[in-house]
Amino acid sequence: MRGDEYPGVMTGKVMPSGRRYYAGNLTGKYNHPEDGTRCIAEVQWRGYSFPRYSQCRGKRGKGPGGLFCAIHAKVIEREKAR
Numbered sequence: 001m002r003g004d005e006y007p008g009v010m011t012g013k014v015m016p017s018g019r020r021y022y023a024g025n026l027t028g029k030y031n032h033p034e035d036g037t038r039c040i041a042e043v044q045w046r047g048y049s050f051p052r053y054s055q056c057r058g059k060r061g062k063g064p065g066g067l068f069c070a071i072h073a074k075v076i077e078r079e080k081a082r
Contacts, residue, residue: 006064008079009072010042012055022055036060039069 012022012034020034022042032054034040039056058069063076 006068006076008075009068011040012042023053039072040067041069041072 012020014020020040022032022034035055037060039058039060041056041058042053043056045052045054056069056072058071060067060069062068062070063073068076
């Protein structure tokens, strides 16, 4: 399930092949493969008539497994402390 392993952060969808993909829009088609240098959090773009989602642009290196940027690592730590 999406987001269960990291509280407070959505992380894209892991396909049966083991690769993580991100949705570009609400169609549910996960056609954007993971960029191995960027944070694995899935973020929502604002300002459109409907929400769009993509992989976070932040650099990896923080949080669990070094998979997150500094901002999303703080979100995870805050949610775990609850």
